Amino acid sequence: MNKGRLEAFSDGVIAIIITIMVLELKVQQGEDLEALHPVWPAFLSYVLSFVYVGIYWSNHHHLFHAVKQVSGPILWANLHLLFWMSLIPFVTAWMGENHFAPWPVALYGGVMLMAGFAYYILAHVLVAFHGKDSVLAKALGRDFKTILSLALYTTAIPLAFVKNWIACGLYVLVAVMWLVPDRRIEKALSEKSTS
Amino acid sequence: MNKGRLEAFSDGVIAIIITIMVLELKVQQGEDLEALHPVWPAFLSYVLSFVYVGIYWSNHHHLFHAVKQVSGPILWANLHLLFWMSLIPFVTAWMGENHFAPWPVALYGGVMLMAGFAYYILAHVLVAFHGKDSVLAKALGRDFKTILSLALYTTAIPLAFVKNWIACGLYVLVAVMWLVPDRRIEKALSEKSTS
């Protein structure tokens, strides 16, 4: 089985997730700037989630770049990731609407934790399928960034009930950490082609 | 006519169906955990339908893997399947909102029955087009799983009025049955390539 349709389907789902979040920016009654005032928290929440979904798409792109074949378990590990990502619009809206209150912020972290965990599983299912000596396996290495993200989410969730801005700050930190593009796979590939 | 656009269009429609269902998880007023309480039935309903749509996509992927060419009747058998699948978000929302009441549960089964039947027709139109000796025909064989699913839906629908959890249990059973990936087509293909 080739990877073309898995990539196309994932692109479709991720494109819809990233775009329907904007539907939660409800148009306000009123035609002056004050009408936009209540939209601010929803907008900030949208920006954070847009960046997260962009990171997932970008990493998914890098990850499957080194993939040759897909199997049944890979299809389902990928659907599992898409399931948790599909809940991002829901938690984004809840967090924005309630001005980053503790419970919504904690739930946001919970969904991000599950999505990060699903990505981790997907990467490992791919490595198991391609073998421990594959380019993919070497490229992923010990996968520090993913594990660090999971640790940061786990730390942020209880902190949401202490100070919500600490939890939000940790979410931003994870996003910034990933915005530095992941060159491991590219590097391993180019090393292989030069050796 | 090649199958590329049919696959791309189906991927697009299925990606939208699987994603817009989440729009029915209405964000609650209120910022504590209690606000999430009424969302639970809708969430369970969403999980079940996500798995179903994932199964359809995965089976569609396997089915068309063995297809070489498409014809007018195949296009329409595929659109017929997509039509019934497009009603899944509607019945999912109705079932979740009414806490798995008898009529919504029965209608959910009815739409699943029609979608399963449409899949059965699609598979048979494909076999008729490729010939009884094609890899596809051999791979599908007597198609036990599809027929068994139709029988289980048909059993579940009247049972929804006796005990709604029996019907829901049967829907879960069908899903679990299909989550075991369908290796028939892969097997037939690999047998051919080794012979």
Next chain:
Amino acid sequence: MNKGRLEAFSDGVIAIIITIMVLELKVQQGEDLEALHPVWPAFLSYVLSFVYVGIYWSNHHHLFHAVKQVSGPILWANLHLLFWMSLIPFVTAWMGENHFAPWPVALYGGVMLMAGFAYYILAHVLVAFHGKDSVLAKALGRDFKTILSLALYTTAIPLAFVKNWIACGLYVLVAVMWLVPDRRIEKALSEKSTS
């Protein structure tokens, strides 16, 4: 410029149009069969539009099958078609919600007339680009079906104010007429390959 992205973008837009219409089937309060009663006109309206959009996708598929290259004017003739098609969910919802009242039925016909006209323009821009002796030009021939559809829509619009079911009957007639797949292009292509 190759046609790949134009096909992919059109598939995406048409997939979204055909799927978001189902969002207009509003879930009713109430858990028995009576709650579904007011959904019937919206459902019938949805079925008609699903078939229409399916026909457009199928014809678009056939049309571009014979296309080799695209140009700026072709991109815009295609976007023009997609614009009128994008209004189909709006008129479908208005017609369904008002139980096929005269004005909504007439407007539905008006949008269908414009979409049909846009398809006619697209086909002719394609022929102009590929030359009068191209396979495409021969395949389209005098394009009876498109012109007949435009005539039927034009007849149906005023009749909507006399008897709404006559107009609706004409819309169904056009759909049935197109459900017979368009073999002209396939035929011309196969004639060429055998000569």
Next chain:
Amino acid sequence: MNKGRLEAFSDGVIAIIITIMVLELKVQQGEDLEALHPVWPAFLSYVLSFVYVGIYWSNHHHLFHAVKQVSGPILWANLHLLFWMSLIPFVTAWMGENHFAPWPVALYGGVMLMAGFAYYILAHVLVAFHGKDSVLAKALGRDFKTILSLALYTTAIPLAFVKNWIACGLYVLVAVMWLVPDRRIEKALSEKSTS
């Protein structure tokens, strides 16, 4: 890294943006022509934004036609463009609902300015990656049209508070200016292939 998935993902996001705007055309209660009366400003607003998004897609298509490879920064410059484009449905709805009042018209211009600026950045990141002597760099040249558009948006935003129709007129002017297809890249490519 090849450009296939970047194009597919962008096509998906743009297709959704251009289509979900129509969901803001709220179906009116009432079955006669008067019920449509309040929809007019939203409709005009929709037409303008449809044309703008169509122009972006068409230009994106032309731009990436000359691209061979993509990198991390290109992925993110592209996501940055998609972010500002994703706000178009929001500002379109706000402008339409408030009958082109000053603040909504100004905000519409602001989002268009940011989207135009993001496109400018994307084009320059692409040129930096492909080299100053690449076909792409020559084709883009000094990029008059993009800079002129940015200047026109900047002029229109304050003018929205003087006379809203002047600002809207300038937006229409920008759209008309781009509807003339961009032949620079096509020209440079054909010059290269003939030399």
